[in-house]
Amino acid sequence: MRRYSLGYLISQTFKSLTRNSMMTFVSVAVLVSCLVVMGTFALLIGNIEVNLNKLGDLNQIVVFCKLGLEDEAVDEIGTQIRALSNVKKDDVKFVSNEQALLEEKEKYKKSSKVFENMEKDNPYPDSFVITYKDAEKVADLEYELSNIEGIETVKCRADLAQTIDSIKNGVIIAFTGFLAILFFVSIFVIINTIKLAVMARRQEIYIMRYVGATRSFITTPFILEGISIGVFSAGISFLIQWFGYSKLTDVVGSDYYMLDFLKFSDKVNVFGFFDTNITLIVLVSFLSVGIITGIIGSMISLRKYLKA
């Protein structure tokens, strides 16, 4: 493409976008919904992930000893636990009843009165936090642990992890389906928008072809039109996502203060390559998805004209 036709191409694109303003509007609206759903989805998954991590290492089982055991008996339990094959020997952590009491006091500082009487008569048992090696054999391990003399209860954190994990999977499946449909609709609408633009300029295209205009000269304005739809949509989606998400986390965050929420300014690691903040990730993904959708849409409607 020679430099001096650039102005021509851009003016053609904008003429076409405005001539076709209703369809352009519909295309942008559909693509915006698509992008916002995608963004919401990604942020939701991100937040689930963050809160899961906060729960700590999930390959853990806590066992509580019977109350009032002698120190030797507790040591013996520790030895037996370490001897089990599915237990990481070096990761067995003993939590004494005093420690447990301290931790609980720390957690509920405001209502410290409750704990006053507990100093003399500690209601907490000694416990061991065990990290296991193989998640598949957790049931066997639980059984072995419950058979050890002096162990009262066995609590597996995997239950919680599994619940959250299955919620996450449900969210992923539902959103992926929804997203696929929205993408399909977006591309369909863009195809039709561009097709209308092509129809409106049918005669022009015909004449361009027989005076010897190249394929790229003929199709570029339409591709640019698709790209502009993508860029507009990405911009609008970003603003909606940004305002919507900040408002939402403000409201929800104040009700559920034990949950952590990602912020747009948070830094995250991208595929292990580099760290960047969420704002940039959202913006770049919206732009690339928007532009790619626009290009795919216009390419499909131009297929016929890509021949000579």
Add this chain to the structure above:
Amino acid sequence: MIEFKNVSKKYPNGTLALDDVSLTINDGEFVFIVGESGAGKSTMLKTLFREEKITSGSLIVDGFDLKKTRNRKIPYYRRKLGIVFQDFRLFHDKTVFENVAFAMRAVGESTKSINRRVPTILSIVNLQDKVKCFPRELSGGEQQRVALARALANNPSIIIADEPTGNIDPKLSLEIMNLLIKIHKHGKTVIVVTHEKNFVDYFQQRVITIKDGKVVDDKVGGMFDA
């Protein structure tokens, strides 16, 4: 040079529009193509500007083997041709100047060379006074002259006209034919499909007669007897 060798064209619906056509048109020749309606004249022109691909045989124009030329190269081939249709095909929302300039823009010419060349071409077709007019302000003959100017814009070596006077008042048709002769005298190859017996007989040029997709007559100084 244009060389049809055993060219056949069968449309997808089975119509055999060209049937084993062989003929040569040299550079700078003027040729009338005549024949009944449905004989295959327009099809012949369409194979020339590669609107339609030939089914068999070979068609070589100025070194381009149209059966083998890649789609990507076709635009550059078409720049060697100037095409004029019966129905003018002008843009009604563009001025005379812009209609002609459009052909040059479409091949990436600079505004500077457009501004220099368009007035020159418009004066060749005697439309220098109508530069700023819109097509609806012109007669049919004048509109066809604009179309002719557009066909000339990129300085093609071959002019192809499919019934250029078909939509024009007979009195104004002669003007168009005279222009085509003038262009021929400037050294261009000119191929004109026409139904106008008077002109064919009057101008005494080479006449190729087509019937049912076959060349049935081809002689210089020929007469119209389709």
